[in-house]
Amino acid sequence: MKHAITYVAGLVPAFLLAAGLAGAAEMTAGEKQLYDAAKKEGSVTWYVSQTTTEFADGMCGLFKAKYAGVGCNVVRASGQVIFQRLVQELQAKAVQGDLMSTNDDGQMLQLKEQGALAQFAPENLKDMVPELRALADKENYWITSGVSPLVIAYNTKLVTEAEAPKNWTDLADPKWKGQVAIGHPSFSGSVGLWTILMNDLYGWDFFTKIEKNKPQIGRSVADGHNLVASGERKVALAPLPLILSDSILKKVPIGVIYPTDGALLPPSATAIMKDAPHPNAARLFENFLLGPEIAEYFAKDYRYPLRAGVPLAEGMRPLNSYKTKSIATADGIKKLPEVQEKFRDTFGI
Known part of the structure; x- marks a missing residue:
């Protein structure tokens, strides 16, 4: 039987922390450039309805472990509450969230049509499960960041x-x-x-x-x-x-x-705001969402990993x-x- 790993909100197991630090030396040139710029910005603020607060905190913990010096702040609420908060910030021209994850991709289309989203194609898109990548915006205004039937x-x-x-x-x-x-x-x-x-x-x-x-x-x-x-x-x-x-x-x-x-099958979607206060940290975080650490984290919690080649958790049925x-x-x-x-x-x- 496979052994499960328990994640406490905001904390990361020591071996993953060490792996994250070791991984810093293996960054691609583009990732290193984003990381250096993100460190100057200091942190990223993530509006999310896609997961529970505990799970989102765990994701942020993994991000901070890999990218030392870049903070990660979670603002978690239900989908419509998060969306309305963002709409109000846009109307006031005072955007606080750097990126948003939602289970309703219709919200993303509305924001795209308003010109509120930044166009960005993360490097890690190339390693996604093709069927899941196909659910995202064809012009790279949002990525597929999960599927939760x-x-x-x-x-x-x-x-x-x-x-x-x-x-x-x-x-x-x-x-x-x-x-x-x-x-x-x-x-x-x-x-x-x-x-x-x-x-x-x-x-x-x-x-x-x-x-x-x-x-x-x-x-x-x-x-x-x-x-x-x-x-x-x-x-x-x-x-x-x-x-x-x-x-x-x-x-x-x-x-x-x-x-x-x-x-x-509602695809979760993540997009970066055009007027994100921390644009480089947001791009670094979005790319991280499609990386191996999050794919393995998803699989251990009985979620469908987005990255190709990552096995499902034992007892989990394939989508097909x-x-x-x-x-x-x-x-x-x-x-x-x-x-x-x-x-x-x-x-x-």
């Missing part, structure tokens, strides 16, 4: 695998009344895309039926996962990496169902082994406001 989670102490929902429409079964948890499309980018997908597949009647089961509605897509893990709810919409890492690494009583009608669905970027932008309004009307929240 949305699936169904269930509490294994309260529900057997046979009893668990097998597809999304099963969540409307009256037997789950008071036992379902979902996120809110007005706060979470990935939940927004999932709401669009459900409406495309089944019409708004899907949510009318779900409402009758009185679901617990959180802001982040991670909220449902946490409620199932604690036993407060039996089933939930949740990100696959959180379920797998909790169940396998932490022995939390939570299981995964890959819905037969398709797991949502189950049905997935995605929403085109333009469709997400067009349809999101309508489903957000309908959601508020239906659930009163």
Whole structure:
């Protein structure tokens, strides 16, 4: 059995710290140039909804270990909160975040059309998994920085695998009344895309039926996962990496169902702001996101590594082994406001 490594928020295991320092001598010329410029800027500020705070802090810890002298500040919130904060900064002409990572690439398209993003092609793009690289902006205004399929989670102490929902429409079964948890499309980018997908597949009647089961509605897509893990709810919409890492690494009583009608595959995207206060540090960090350290860090936490040749964690299914669905970027932008309004009307929240 492979041994897992536990990362404490903001800290990095000693052997990785040593490896990072050793790696400094192996930088490419372009990377060294960015590093020298980033040290003069001092730090990078990263707005992120793509991961949990703890996981993002771990990523920053790895960055600081490799690039001594460059700080890394995480500002983590739900997708819509991060996006609105950035929009307000742009309107005030006082951008504070250097780069942003989100599960809603539609936000990136909006920022690109506003001229708010910097064009940058990191060196490490050449080593990406081709299918994941293809999900990014063709003009290099944002990169793919993760894929986190949305699936169904269930509490294994309260529900057997046979009893668990097998597809999304099963969540409307009256037997789950008071036992379902979902996120809110007005706060979470990935939940927004999932709401669009459900409406495309089944019409708004899907949510009318779900409402009758009185679901617990959180802001982040991670909220449902946490409620199932604690036993407060039996089933939930949740990100696959959180379920797998909790169940396998932490022995939390939570299981995964890959819905037969398709797991949502929302590509996470990262972009650098055109008016980033620390532009060189931002470019260095974006390139680092596609490097070997983050690919291995992802794999150890049951996330899909972005770099080709990095093996999946033991027990993790390849993306092509189950049905997935995605929403085109333009469709997400067009349809999101309508489903957000309908959601508020239906659930009163």
